[in-house]
Amino acid sequence: MGKAAELFLGILTAMGGFVEIGELTFTLDGGAHFGYQLLWVTALGTLGIMVYCEMAGRVAAVKRRPVFSLIRERNGFTAALATLLAANIVNLLTCTAEIGGVALIWQLMSGWPYRALLVAAMAFFLLVVWFMPFEWIERVFGLGGLLMIVFIAAVWTMGPDWGEMAAGFVPRPPQVQGPRDGLLYAYFAVALMSSIMLPYETYFYASGGIEDDWKPSDISLNRFVVIVGFGLGALLSVALVAIGAEFFGPHRIEPQLPGTAALAAAAQFGKLGLFIALLGMFFAFAGAAIETALSGAYNLAQFAGWPWGKYKKPREAGRFSLTWIAAFVVGTLVVMSGIDPVKVVEYSIVFSVVVLPFTYFPVLMVANDRRIMGEHANGLLAKVLGWFFLVAITVTALAAIPLFILTHGGRG
Amino acid sequence: MTSPRRIDLLRDVLDHEIVDADGIACGMVDDIEFVATPNGPAVAALLVGPGAWLTRVPSLVAVIGEWLFGRSRVSVPWEHVVDISEVIRLDAKAADLRLGRLDAKVGRWLAKLPMS
Numbered sequence: 001m002g003k004a005a006e007l008f009l010g011i012l013t014a015m016g017g018f019v020e021i022g023e024l025t026f027t028l029d030g031g032a033h034f035g036y037q038l039l040w041v042t043a044l045g046t047l048g049i050m051v052y053c054e055m056a057g058r059v060a061a062v063k064r065r066p067v068f069s070l071i072r073e074r075n076g077f078t079a080a081l082a083t084l085l086a087a088n089i090v091n092l093l094t095c096t097a098e099i100g101g102v103a104l105i106w107q108l109m110s111g112w113p114y115r116a117l118l119v120a121a122m123a124f125f126l127l128v129v130w131f132m133p134f135e136w137i138e139r140v141f142g143l144g145g146l147l148m149i150v151f152i153a154a155v156w157t158m159g160p161d162w163g164e165m166a167a168g169f170v171p172r173p174p175q176v177q178g179p180r181d182g183l184l185y186a187y188f189a190v191a192l193m194s195s196i197m198l199p200y201e202t203y204f205y206a207s208g209g210i211e212d213d214w215k216p217s218d219i220s221l222n223r224f225v226v227i228v229g230f231g232l233g234a235l236l237s238v239a240l241v242a243i244g245a246e247f248f249g250p251h252r253i254e255p256q257l258p259g260t261a262a263l264a265a266a267a268q269f270g271k272l273g274l275f276i277a278l279l280g281m282f283f284a285f286a287g288a289a290i291e292t293a294l295s296g297a298y299n300l301a302q303f304a305g306w307p308w309g310k311y312k313k314p315r316e317a318g319r320f321s322l323t324w325i326a327a328f329v330v331g332t333l334v335v336m337s338g339i340d341p342v343k344v345v346e347y348s349i350v351f352s353v354v355v356l357p358f359t360y361f362p363v364l365m366v367a368n369d370r371r372i373m374g375e376h377a378n379g380l381l382a383k384v385l386g387w388f389f390l391v392a393i394t395v396t397a398l399a400a401i402p403l404f405i406l407t408h409g410g411r412g
Numbered sequence: 413m414t415s416p417r418r419i420d421l422l423r424d425v426l427d428h429e430i431v432d433a434d435g436i437a438c439g440m441v442d443d444i445e446f447v448a449t450p451n452g453p454a455v456a457a458l459l460v461g462p463g464a465w466l467t468r469v470p471s472l473v474a475v476i477g478e479w480l481f482g483r484s485r486v487s488v489p490w491e492h493v494v495d496i497s498e499v500i501r502l503d504a505k506a507a508d509l510r511l512g513r514l515d516a517k518v519g520r521w522l523a524k525l526p527m528s
Contacts, residue, residue, distance in 0.1 A: 063498050064498075065498055069429055072427045072440065073427050073428060076427065077427060077442070077465055077468050077469065078468065078469050078470065078473070080427075081469065081473070130525075130527070131527055301437075303440075304439070304440060305429045305430060305437050305438065305439040305440035305460075306437060306439075306512075306515055307436055307437045307438075307512075307515060308437070313528060314519075314522045314525070314528045315519040315520070315522045315523040315528045316519060317515070317519075318514075318515045318516070318517070318518030318519035318520075318521070318522055319514065319515050319518050321518075321522055322518055322522070372498075
C-alpha cells in the first residue's frame, strides 16, 4: 500500500467530519428545507477545512508539532485552557452522539434492544482502539466509510436538476418565506459551515500525521491527502444536500433521524442499497467516534505535555490511553441516560463554532512564521486564504449562538 | 566568534513541552523561577505541575484547579536544560527529576492488561 495508504488518514478524517451523525441529519434537513441554496456553504466550508488541515499537517510534518501544543504556546495558558475545555466538551458530545448513532444503526440491522447495543458499541470501541494499530484504524474505517458512495450513486440515478444544483454553488440572496425563514436559512448556513470545519478534524489530522511519522518530504503527500480525502467528503455532503432536496423535500419528510438517510438508497437500489447505506453509515459514525475520542486524548496530552500516541504501547502513554478509554465510557453513560444523540450533536456543532477561531489562529500564526517553518512557511495564497477563513469563522462564531436562540435550535 | 543566542523566555520557553534525556515528553513549562544574584535576576528552574500554573489563572479557576489537582509542583534546575528549540530538552531522565510520575503509575496499572 505504501504512501497511498496515507490517503486513508484524509478519508477517515473527512468521513468523521463530513458525514458523522450530526452533519448527516443536518445536511439532509438543510437540503429538504432550502433545496440547493446552501451548497455554496458546503463548498466554502470544504475549502476552509482543506486550507487549515493542510497547514496543520504541514506544521506536523515539518516540526512534528501537534495543534494543541501550538495553541498553548501561542495563545497562553488561560486562553488555551479555555479552548481545551470547550474543544474537549465538543469532542465528548460528538463521541457520545456517534456511539448512539452506531447503536441505532445496529438496532436497525438487528432489531435488538438499543441500550444493550450501546454497551456492545462501547465494548467494540474499547477493543478496536486498544488492539488495532493506528494505520489499521485508518484503513478499516476509512475504507468502510467509502461505502457511503452509495448516496452519490443514489443521487446520480435520481436524475437531479443539475442546473439548479450548479446554481447552488453561487452565493445569492436566499429565496425564503418571510424573515423567520431567513433566520432559519442563516442558522443552517452557520451550522453547516461549523459542522464542516469542526475543530477536531484539525486536531486529529495533524496528530495522525505525527502518528504516521510524516517528515518534511511528505508535504506534497499531505496536500494530496487533504485535497482527495476532503474533496471526497465534500462530494458526499453535496450528495446528501441533493437527497434532501430531491427526495425528502418533495415528500415533506424532515429527515431528523440518522436511519432516514438510508431510505433514499433503499428507494433507488432496494435491499442491497439499504444494507450498503447502513453499513457505510456504521463505518462513518464509528470512525467519527474513534476520531473524537482520540482527539480528546491528543488535546489533553499535548496541552499537558504527556507522552501520547497510538503508536506507543498503552503502558508507555498511560494518561493518554486512560483519557480515550474514559471518553468512550462517559459517552456511553451519557447516551444511556436516554438523551437523543442527534440533539447532543446539534448542541456540539453550535458550541464548536465558538472554538474555531481559537483553534485556527495559532495554526495560522505558526504556519506563517518563517523563523519556525523556514522554506515551508505559508506562501501568499495560503496566507490570504488563511486570513480570509479566520475572519469568516470569527463572524460565524459571533452569529452562531444568537441564531441558535432566535431559531429555537433550527426549529423555526 | 558567534554572538550568544538571545532567548525570549516568554516566547521560547514558557508553555513549551519538556523532553527528557530518553526523548520522552514529561510535562510543560508551567512557570519559570528566578533567583536574585549579584549580577541581577537569573533563571533558576523550570516549574511543572498544578502548583506552578495555578498562579497564572484567574482566582476562581485557581480555586477549582486546586480542588481538582492539588498544589504539587516539580522544580527542574535550569542546569539540566541542554537545548531550547520547539521543545525544551533535558540531560536527565524524567524519573530522576520526579517528572511524569503519574504517567508511570498509570502505565504500570495498564501493563496488567493484555497487549499493553
